[in-house]
Structure formats: C-alpha cells, structure tokens
Amino acid sequence: MLYATTSPAEKRRLFRERLATGELLRFPGAFNPLTARLIERKGFDGVYISGAVLSADLGLPDIGLTTLSEVAGRSKQIARMTELPAIVDADTGFGEPMNVARTIQELEDAGLAGTHIEDQVNPKRCGHLDGKQVVDEQTALKRIRAAVDARRDPNFLIMARTDIRAVDGLDAAIDRAKALVDAGADAIFPEAMRDLNEFEAVRRAVDVPILANMTEFGKSELFTTEQLASVGVNIVIWPVSLLRMAVGAAERALDTLNEVGTLSSQLGEMQHRADLYDLIDYEGYNHFDNSVYTFRIEK
Structure with a gap:
C-alpha cells in the first residue's frame, strides 16, 4: 500500500551489487508512477525516467526546457512507487558545476538510484537528432567531477553520457569516455552508437558499466537483449517506448x-x-x- 518499502539507500546498494555482476540489466522507461509499478510487476530490473518523456508529459519538446524542480519532483513520484532502482535523465545538469552539484543532491533526496549527465551544449537536443553540439572536454569533465563531489551516498550512480559520436566520430567518443571515467564517472552512456561493433569498442575501452539506449526511430539499431549482452553492455533502456505505445x-x-x-x-x-x-x-x-x-x- 502507498509507496515502496525498500529505502532509497537500500535500492542503491542492491542496484550497485547487481551492476557489479556484469549481467545485462533491463530498465524500461516509465512515463508515470503507475507504469513504474507495472515494470516491476513484469519482472524487469529497474525503471528509467527519460528527459524526453518528462518534457513530452508537459507538452514540451526535449530541448532542455524542463527545470530541476520539475524533474526531481516527477522522478520522486515515480521512484517511490516501486521497489526497483530508478535512474533519471538529468540532461546537462541544469547549469554550471555548482548547479550540477545541487542537481545530484536533489535527486538523491528524491529517492533516485542514479542519474546521467551529458556533454551537450545547453540547451541540449534529443540525442538522436542531427545538429547536436557538445561542450569541450574540460567543461564535460567539470560537470562529472562536480556530480561526484556532491553526492553523499557513494552508491548513488553517477553516469556520464557523451553525445560526441554524432559530432566527431567513434574515436572521439572513446577518448571522451575514457576521460569521463578518469574524472570519476561510475558508468558510461555512449549515445547514438550505430552498430554492435561500436558498443563493443566502447566496452573494450573502459572498465566501468556501459548503457545502451534502444530508442525507436533513432540512430541506433534496435538490438535484442541477447545481442547487447553478447558485447558486454550492462544496462539497456527503452526510454520512450511505453509512452509511444500508450x-x-x-x-x-x-x-x-x-x-x-x-x-x-x-x-x-x-x-x-x-x-x-x-x-x-x-x-x-x-x-x-x-x-x-x-x-x-x-x-
């Protein structure tokens, strides 16, 4: 009745234990608290909360128009309704490094198990659209360092997303992923990979978990969970799928x-x-x- 009985700290601890096994964890995207409960009922490993979905829920495009309070508030409503860990898309962190730090603590307080911060220029664009721009490497690293320094629970997952593949190619994405790990990122989200070989190349380059975004109508092929597991992907998300179906x-x-x-x-x-x-x-x-x-x- 009411909300989850597992505390946010315990969800984070259990999530990090599962992630450390190297298995592929499946995180469908919930567009409201009820679908989060349904995701749990159907036996998935976690809940993903998409920035694109949060924007669409407000009738807005995914171009960085949502605020930290909107994202944290809606994420709290979703995360507290399930025993599963929930990861939320925090876009570019809602500002400069100090804003990123506040973002992390707000999301911890909201009960999330983790988040990802990306390296796009603010305001950002959907990761599978053309015309994206990314910040320079030092700016990207400052965001991740600020996030890592700000968290109070060491089990809160700080994931770094890089969109540089669509701008400067795969080699640039690998170089940036390595730098983001060196800056303290617990996991890497390489956005808009073209094929399995590209995921495998990122997997070989870093020693932290990596995430695959299986969004429909985007740049990436829609690989099966078996295919993704075969190249060492650790988390797969279907961020907008349930909203599109509904x-x-x-x-x-x-x-x-x-x-x-x-x-x-x-x-x-x-x-x-x-x-x-x-x-x-x-x-x-x-x-x-x-x-x-x-x-x-x-x-």
Missing part, C-alpha cells in the same frame, strides 16, 4: 470515437478495471480503512 493507443481510441461513437470494439485492448485495481492494490487500501474505522469500544 499515446498510439490513445490516438486510435479517439479516432474510433470519432468514427463509431463508442469504444465497445476496443474493450479487448484496454486494461480491465480488475487488473488496474490489482496493480494499485485497491484491496490493501480497503483493509487499511477497515482496520482504522471498524472497531468496537470495550465495555
């Missing part, structure tokens, strides 16, 4: 209403009320109410 279904439902005037034909596509009540533990709340309000005064 909005696609909503659009089809609205078209059906316009055309037919009823959704009777779509009942088989809907989550049943009983399944929703089970997912949100409706019965647990009923038991709580009964235990509080149903009592007798002993004479």
